[in-house]
Amino acid sequence: MIPSIFIPMHRFPLNKNGKLDRQALPKPTNLLSLSNNIHIELSTEMEITVHKLWCQILQCDVPKSTTSNFFSMGGHSMLLMQLYHQYQCLPNFDSRTNPISLFFRQPAIGEHAILLENIAKQVNDDKFQKWQSMHLTEAPASLAQERIYLDQHIRFSSGKDYQYSIGAYNELTVLKIVTGTISMLRLRTAIQWVLTKHLTLRTSLDFNSDKSMLFQRITQIHQTFDFVPSQTFENDNHLHELLRQINENPNLFDLASGHVFHCQLLQRQQQNTNRNNEILIPDDMIVIAFHHAAFDRSSRPIFLRDLSIAYNSDAPLMIDQSVLNYIDYSVYERQLDMTKSRDFWNAQLDGYDMESRLLLPVDRHRLSKNQRSGRASVAEISFDEHLSHSFLTYASSHNVTPFQLGLAVFYTFLFK
Structure with a gap:
């Protein structure tokens, strides 16, 4: 990623441990000037919705222009992940047809609004059934x-x-x-x-x-x-x-x-x-x-x-x-057509022997089921900046959420 702003400093602020104190770094003061100089007023409900979500995630007053750029306004990959989660809460959002990578490549308010409006157009097609409340008990x-x-x-x-x-x-x-x-x-x-x-x-x-x-x-x-x-x-x-x-x-x-x-x-x-x-x-x-x-x-x-x-x-x-x-x-x-999902996983797992346990190296004796207590414990693992960036890059490039990727890694570790 190419930095949007360069701030000259005589030295970097350090914390008690001698590491870079990120909280003490000066905040950029000219973010607004980084947005596209062409100002186009918001005109659709979706553009207004996107603008409100940007203001919440970025915690600043984003210019009300369709050309405002998420990354130029101080956004980064972690904040875009949060924004994408907010988009998923919008009606009829489908992450399969609108993966997060699209929003990375098209970072303007107007571009995000067009992506989200295309979802609404697809829902209005005859092939989509509108879900309604059935007042069930x-x-x-x-x-x-x-x-x-x-x-x-x-x-x-x-x-x-x-x-x-x-x-x-x-x-x-x-x-x-x-x-x-x-x-x-x-x-x-x-x-x-x-x-x-x-x-x-x-x-x-x-x-x-x-x-x-x-x-x-x-x-x-x-x-x-x-x-x-x-x-x-x-x-x-x-x-x-x-x-x-x-x-x-x-x-x-x-x-x-x-x-x-x-x-x-x-x-x-x-x-x-x-x-x-x-x-x-x-x-x-x-x-x-x-x-x-x-x-x-x-x-x-x-x-x-x-x-x-x-x-x-x-x-x-x-x-x-x-x-x-x-x-x-x-x-x-239960009425959803899962044919494509089943076909996908059958293709991914084709050739695997599902009856035999995966032969991975072990670092401790594996207890039998009747010897396990069922008790749980909490362990916290901190990722450094490089590993965190690699993790998020892999997740976004493969159109999976950080939770899904983290869970897959964790289960691989548990059952190795």
Whole structure:
């Protein structure tokens, strides 16, 4: 990549370890002058949408011109990855027909808008079926829910071969009261309204033995929602221990009853015993947990936005009955034509012996299944700048996400 700006310096700032302190480097001040000198006003809704997303990702006021260049405005490959993820959240986006490499090669607002508009034109063709809400209360589970359900019951549930169980699919969000106060009663009501709107947060998963299939059902568990009994903590170490217990608790949820949402209040111990037990004050914590079968981290901003709206307005959330719910998607998902995908993988795996284990070198004894504890551990691995750049370059050139590539590398390491 060719630098867009050169800033002369007498010396580079160093941190305590003697390495380059990137945070202390001077910020470019003339980014706006790097955009194309030809200014063409935004004229379509898609161009305006792209401009708003650019401003969010780049965290600056991008010129409202179709010729504005993402990289000239301070963007780089990591930020373009984030932008591409935002594009994937747009209706009808298909990463197969619009891989990230196209957005790398065409980095202007107008060019991005044209790529995204072409998707909309393709969706309007007769060969595409528009998905609509079917207002279902029961349907087969999605393929992702099946994988999570099966994985949890085989690897992470107590049984004769396992000494421990863990909450492998607990998704935790911790909110700290910084200033002001929060009414517990009003917060409880706001959460009930959020659960009323988002059906997936009150969806049960239960295996139907007669049909040999996992089913999901919309429950009314939100009507009886209440906080888990609150606990007090003395100091930060005590708080971290409580959070660890919640995060690892294998009994935090009950998929069969639709209990996939958990909310608990942690209050800092006060010397004043006269505190109002119906009010949260600064340093108190709101711990919100979701089961991964009903929630992923990309959904967190949506949940927090709706919770904030419901609490501040003290009124039920508006519900658009025409909006597609996850239970609708799980039905449409099974109607997709997977012929091309099957053909692709059959071609990729042609000639492989699927019955024999891959003969890779091992660096330790491989335990048999009945000797494995089922416990999990967390390991953090830091990539240097060169390896990170190579990793992202490989991912973008092969049209795969960093998550997919990282998962493939990790599984190769685990099962070698």
